[in-house]
Amino acid sequence: MRDLPPICLDVRQKQRMSVEALSSEVKVPPLPEPTLPSQPKTVKDFEEDLEKAEATGNWKTVHAFYITAFDSFTELNTAFKKDATASFNTIEDSGVNANLVNAVFDALLNTPQDIQKSVLKGIINSLLQEWKGPRTKDDLRAYFILLQNPQFNITSTYVIYAHLLRQIATLVEADHHFLVHWLKKLSQKKFKQLVERLLQFVSLRLFPAKPEEFPPLTKCSWWIPSAAKVLALLNTANNLVHPPLVPYTDFYNSTLDHIDLMEEYHTWQSFGNSHSRFSFCQYPFVISIAAKKIIIQRDSEQQMISIARQSLVDKVSRRQRPDMNMLFLNMKVRRTHLVSDSLDELTRKRADLKKKLKVTFVGEAGLDMGGLTKEWFLLLIRQIFHPDYGMFTYHKDSHCHWFSSFKCDNYSEFRLVGILMGLAVYNSITLDIRFPPCCYKKLLSPPVVPSDQSTPVGICSVTIDDLCQIMPELAHGLKELLSYEGNVEEDFYSTFQVFQEEFGVIKSYNLKPGGDKIPVTNQNRREYVQLYTDFLLNKSIYKQFAAFYCGFHSVCASNALMLLRPEEVEILVCGSPELDMHALQRSTQYDGYAKTDLTIRYFWDVVLGFPLELQKKLLHFTTGSDRVPVGGMADLNFKISKNETSTNWLPVAHTCFNQLCLPPYKSKKDLKQKLIIGISNSEGFGLE
Template identity: 25%
Template sequence: RVKILQMFIERDKEKECNEISSLRYHTKNYYEIHRTNLFGDAFRSLQSASSSTWKNTIRISFINQQGLAEAGIDQNGIFKEFIQDVTRQAFDPAFNLFKVTENRTLYPSPISDRTENYLYLFNFIGKILGKAVYEQIVLDIELAPFFLRHLISRKNLNYSCFDDLMFLDRDLYTNLNFIKHYDGDVSSLALTYSIDEDVLGELMTYDIIPCGRHINVTSDDKIVYIHRMSVYRTYTRIKSQIKMFTDGFKTLMKPEWINMFSVPELQQLISGESSDIDLEDLKTNVVYQGGYHRTHPVIKWLWQTLEQDFTREERALFLRFVTSSGRAPLLGFRALNPPFTIRCLESSEHEEEGDSLGRIFRNMISINRTSSERLPSSSTCFNLLKLPSYKTRRILVDKLRYAIKANAGFELS
């Protein structure tokens, strides 16, 4: 089904590309984004863009803190970094648009309506997530199932939102479960169809049905009360945010495509495979540069380190260090774009891509002159690991483990 989805997307891209080519006027696809105002610039530049613009290639140029354009050609890598950075900011609970459940999944914050233009922001974030799935960009986020299922038009008749309360509001779930199995007279509990909530330090009462605070709950309708309360907590109070987010997502991802998948499968489309990394698959699809090759001693040490020394969690950290996501693409590393690349750290960042004979020769001469004090570094936008040519495997293990746990990242060496 993932391959079928990709086939649908490729056909859609071809159709959009042909329509753009037939237009007499130029459609803008190049945007300058300031690092210091990344989310704001992204929202201002793309929120009003047409669906055709979103579905076609979008070129990004980053402007640094000095106001200068950063060097680099956007061959998917820079755009991937842009999508991941915007997503990271948007879903950060400190941004006040999303909250975290007890099992660390994300859903729209009920108090996000305090944020200016919050509905437009949710629509924009939905488009960003849709674009990521459309372009097979893996994101390191996990959405709450009760929120994610609204992206799927096909309804599950066996689903009960009451079950989701266990992770969203454990106290409420426990109380409702008590009421469900209560043998006494429920009216003695003095419940009404309303709920009191602490909103920024102020106690607010909300009706879960019209005039609910004046309607008592009885033994005859306690199941209705439990259902209404569950729906309110998981949907009603954030339904506007959900609708705008879903509308944005469907700007790129057609409902009939998404309806092929279940909620857990849709989460995998967003964040990749949750199982341990398939190192054999990674080896098969890796690209070597700067003098490295699959039989080079340092490369052999690297694979031995990942297989024998690193735990599953450390392998996930390694993958996140290089690609910014701890999970592999659903169709394996052959689907990673740009491909997973390992380059000798001495290789110049300003040389042309690829491995000319001269470049390989220069790096083979200098490859043994690496200082063992240097740390590995990465360019996650290009899925690139820059690995020094260490003298021993022990040094490689220690340096790599330190780098992935310190999240050394770009150019820290």
């Protein structure tokens, strides 16, 4: 919770609000107070009262319940606690009768207007009470219940909702801790509703459809910070649940794509998490990956411009003629020595890594308009990740690469891979790399390079679930060890020692001092599994990953990385696995064909009917990757060209230009057959 900056300086500040300031919809004449029931109403009792009211049109009993229950925090607890007399004081059990809360709120919007207005009046009374000290658990329960009120979907209630959010936001950290753990117990449906309600509140405050409905923004500047902090509580709760209640993308607010993101970023850069200036960058989970990409790219461009300007100034100060090439990172490589030449060039031009990348292949004429750069990435990645090269091990069960643990004298090639990933992010190139999610978690550990050179990098907390993403069979065996009901020491006869084959030689490593003499027992097996996992994913590859980490951050050295989740780094580097072929069809360009031509109509009929696996193969065949850039299919700049010179009538791919060359086909069946042969028998590059 430390990343949640306080909204108000005084957490006990009185929250006063004039009822006269509210809209007419929530003002009701005072109603007689009914007698408080001695026992909480059950769900069955409430539903029976509701059925009678709907059948007879007499809502008196239901009205009396709503008036009583929502009149104050005390009555809220009396009505909705599982046991009105019990003291619930645990983070795992709120003590609230969730079924009754759901039933009461599900019915509320279908009750007569005077009941709904009575509930809002009661909430106003509750929120207007003075704060006379730390909040009790009953107060927290009341906030927890009121937060679920569906009436706050309506803009006319936003003034009340804002004050509720402000009071929740200004609670002390210990109280937030309780709320977070209660929120994670909500059903997926209720949790999602809370998130969507808060996001809508923020969006409508930023861009109101009817500005006259709200107070001037200058008088309610605390509305959005309060909502953001409550969203942070929900985000924390979501991250505590495995699997999460909702995908992390459900917290994205696409409205923020239309604000001045760089102003938000610069405010955050200047003030950090200080409560003196609010910035959405304090709450990066609400910023979409598309918006974050814009921030990173503009930050990158500013760094590129700054470095290029400095190079120009240096030239002029030395009275040398400026050369346009000095504004770019110019790579000259030989195809026959691709890795060594690339490594030499990047090492020599380390100061130019943030400049715009341009690639030239020695002995070949050609101006790099983007195609040569992409070809360089494609060829280099394929060569480095080839099993014979030995830098990475491909695990067939998990379909991903992992770092080879073999020791060597020079880890510069791992640094090269990190630089490639950084250059791909800064130059908007999608790489066909298969790293597990754990890799990106390590890449952000820490998110920025520490100034203290002795601080370890690329080390993060790992679990057996992380190991399962890379080596599922080994992880399964370790899980069986943890659940084994017999005598582990006698039946397994293992010690705190691991063995690895390196160049045909078996080497042993102790997981802890004297590990070869410490047997694994029922009592210490969890420690053994954790140390084994940490050894495989952290310690055994530390030098390799540290070089890789430093290479990536030498290009992407920016505080903008702190805005990213590991999953988002993966999407920036490798693209998204979510395919939308209809979107690709809408954005495709044509050369020699019109989109109404018979061949084109056949093509899309066939492709849209392909199973997902064939669609991925087609995308890989034509672009070099089966994943989609952050901006979606439109960012691929996909083109279909007419090819009437082909002798075998197979489609041809130019992966460097995301181009597919199709000869005319007379039948859909023939096109489908040739297309499947083409994408199945080729990697797509170099066919032309």
